[in-house]
Structure formats: C-alpha cells, structure tokens
Amino acid sequence: MPYIIQKETLFQRIRRIFRQSVNGEEQDFTTGNIDRAIVLLAIPMILEMAMESLFAVVDAFFVAKISVEAVATVGLTESVLTLVYSIAIGLSAAATAMVARRIGEGDRQAAAKAGAQVILIAVALSTLIAIPGYFFAEDILRIMAHDTSVSETGYRFTQLLLTANLPILLLWMLNGIFRGAGDAATAMRALWLANIVNIVLCPLFIFGWGPVPAMGVLGSGIATTIGRSTGVVYQLWHLFEVGRVIRLRWAMLRPKWDVIGTLLKIASGSTGQYLIASASWIFMISILGQISKEVTAGYTIAIRLVVFAILPSWGMANAAATLVGQNLGAGQPDRAEQSAWRAGMFNMIFMAFVGLFYVIFAPTLIRIFTTDPEAVHAGSLALRIMAGGYVFYGWGMVLSQAINGAGDTRTPTILNFIFFWLVETPLAALLALYCGWGQTGVYWSIVIAESGMAVAAMWMFKKGKWKTTKV
Secondary structure, eight states: OOOOOOOOOHHHHHHHHHHHHHHTOOOOTTSSOHHHHHHHHHHHHHHHHHHHHHHHHHHHHHHTTTOHHHHHHHHHHHHHTHHHHHHHHHHHHHHHHHHHHHHHTTOHHHHHHHHHHHHHHHHHHHHHHHHHHHHHHHHHHHHHOSSHHHHHHHHHHHHHHHHTOHHHHHHHHHHHHHHHTTOHHHHHHHHHHHHHHHHHHHHHHHHOBTTBOOOTHHHHHHHHHHHHHHHHHHHHHIIIIIOSSOOOOGGGOSOOHHHHHHHHHHHHHHHHHHHHHHHHHHHHHHHHHTTOHHHHHHHHHHHHHHHHHHHHHHHHHHHHHHHHHHHHHTTOHHHHHHHHHHHHHHHHHHHHHHHHHHHHHHHHHHHTTOOOHHHHHHHHHHHHHHHTTHHHHHHHHHHHHHHHHTTOOHHHHHHHIIIIIIIIHHHHHIIIIISSOTHHHHHHHHHHHHHHHHHHHHHHHHHTGGGGOOO
C-alpha cells in the first residue's frame, strides 16, 4: 500500500514557522527563502522588544500606588538614564553589525572575539557612570526636581540604578550579539526571564511581605536590578557555556584595540541617533506644554499608542539589520538589499493597517486612558494626523536600521539630525506658535519630518553606499 503524503495546511505551516522562530533553531539566513528568514528573525525580536517595554509599565503600575513623589522620582531617574540607554542601544547596534558580518563570513571565532570586546566596553563605561552616580545621585535629583521632597525621599532609588547600571548596559548589548548571530530567540528569552523576576519581586520589595520589609520606591529599583541581572546571567551562560551559534572563551576578554575602536565608531552613530530623536520629542512636549495641560496629556497618551504600534515594526527593522549584516559578510550584497526591501514592504503593509485602525477608532482608544473632553480631542487629533504618515514610517525605520546593520551608522545619524532638528523642531515652533495652528502644527510637523526622513532613507539605501562599509 503506497504511503499518502499529506499536504501541510497553511495553519500548520504558520505554527511550524512560529515554533521554529521561538525555539531558536539554528538557521542559515544567507540562503533560502528571504520571506521565511524575515519571519523567523522578526517574531522573537518583536517579543523581545515587547518585554523591554514591560519593565517600565510594571514599575509605573506598582510605584503609582506609593506616592506622587515616588512616581516623580522614577520619571526623573528614567530621564537621567536616557544617557545609559543611549549608550546601550548604540553599542547593541554596533555588536549586531559586527557579529552579523563575521557570521556571514563564516568566521564564528571572530564573531565571538567581537562579542567579548563588547563586554569589556560595557564594564568600562559602567564604571565611568557608576562613580558619579553613587556620589552625586541626590544632587542630580535635586537639580531636576523643583520639589525637595522628591530628592529627599527618592535619591536612593536614583543612586541604585545609576550605580548598578551594568545590567542595563549588558542586557541590551549582549542581546545585540545574539541578534547579530541570528539567535533572536535567546535574546527574547533573556528578557522574558528578567521580566518574570521583576514582576514577582516588585510588589514584594515595594510593599513588603513576611520577613521582607517594605522598601517603597527603593524596592522597585532593587527588583528591577535583580530582574535585569538574572537576564544577564542567562545571557552569559549561553555565551560562555552553551554557545549554540557563537561561544566565548575567558581568554577572549583581553582588549583588542582595533576591534574596540571599530565598535565605538559604529556605536557613536547609533547613540547619536537615539539622543537626537529623544531630544526632539522633549522639544515637542515643551511646545505643547505652552498650550495647555490637557493638550499635553492627550499627546502623551497618543504617543504611547504610537509606540505600542511601532514595537512590532522595530522587530521587523532589527530582522532587516541582521539579514543585511550577515549577507554582506557572505558576499551577497544583492540578497542583503532584497532582504531589506522585502522587510520594508511587510512593515509598510502592517503600519498601513494600524494607521487606518487609529484613524477610525482614535477617540475610543484615547477614552480608555482619559475622559477629559479636551484631552480626548487632543489625543484623537494627534493620533489621526500622525497615523497619516504610517506608510512612510514603515519603510523609513526598516531601511534606516538596515543601513545601521551594514555598519554605516553615520548616514542615519545625519538624516536624524536634518529631519528632527532642521525640519521638525523649527517647523513645529513656526506652525504652532507663530502661524496660530496650535497643537495641529506640532502634529503635522512630525508627519512631514518623519515622512521626509523615510523618503531620504529610501533614496540613500537605493544609492547603495552602505554595501561598501568596512566592519
């Protein structure tokens, strides 16, 4: 009796690919179907970024039950930690670019050595941040907070996070190594583990239970630090002991100044991109703050919804960066380019649907967070106008990250500076404050600048200079 081969259904195929991506089965992303490679990388990267955002949500939820001063302390400390996050994101992008290139070349030993230098850089930078953070935490908080009660009651939280900043740096930077190696599943699991520990310990340390005393906002910092440290231990175990894609050796932790120099050169551009964008968003808030607190509240809610939608898009963009780096290393620049264009198309389709959803249901979504009529109107207006540029955003973020993945972080940095600071900020001030457009002027300036930057990124990517970047 002949065997009957049953054809795999669409649902079975989707389930199989999802299982492969989450399980982190080793794949060669320089051959085979490009669409499948994008999906295998993007799914765990999307889940990884969702877990990173969960840290802030969990902390805010529990800390809000303590006091207004506690919430202010967390908010102000997070703004100070922007510098730490910027460095971590920049070096993470550098690690991804260099490791991906070495993996594409088939030189896993060189990829491992690059990963080891990332750890050395993290330890050195952490020390430079920790020393002033420990001694001047209260002074930093006092300068930023007008209310002295905030600095008096919360400085130990700030002191802890600035001093124990190494887990923050390593969690981002080591995940950059995993992403470059194509092992996005391990990066995802590290953040899942870190979040589970944080969720369990946060209420325990904040409010106390049994022999554990209530530590208030400091307890939140301790829980977060332990959670992130747990994730880092898991990462290091995979890098030094398991080594599924690349495996580090303790002997590799000797400074290789040429590799360190290249990593810092790439990282400087990525760090600059994040700082430029962050400073621009702060400027937008300051303009809206001159209109009314309700407008500011509505815009803040709208931005949270925008960020929520962008999380999956960044997963797609990070997948494109890995594919570009590995395929350039394998000597396949055309496949690298095709991978980025395909990822950009998928992202554009996703963002178009999200944009349409936001345009239709904006008021309903804003009312989940606030019932103030003016805030609902402002948030709905912001969401609808900004959603109009989602199709461009989808292309722009993928192609910018793809250029970063090639090791060319200078080009996206220049684009960020031009469109955030030479277009968006002056245009927002002009339209909102001098032309009488009010909040509408701010929202349109964001759409114009972001869309323009996306078109410029497409043009620069099409020129192909990134293909010759040396990493």
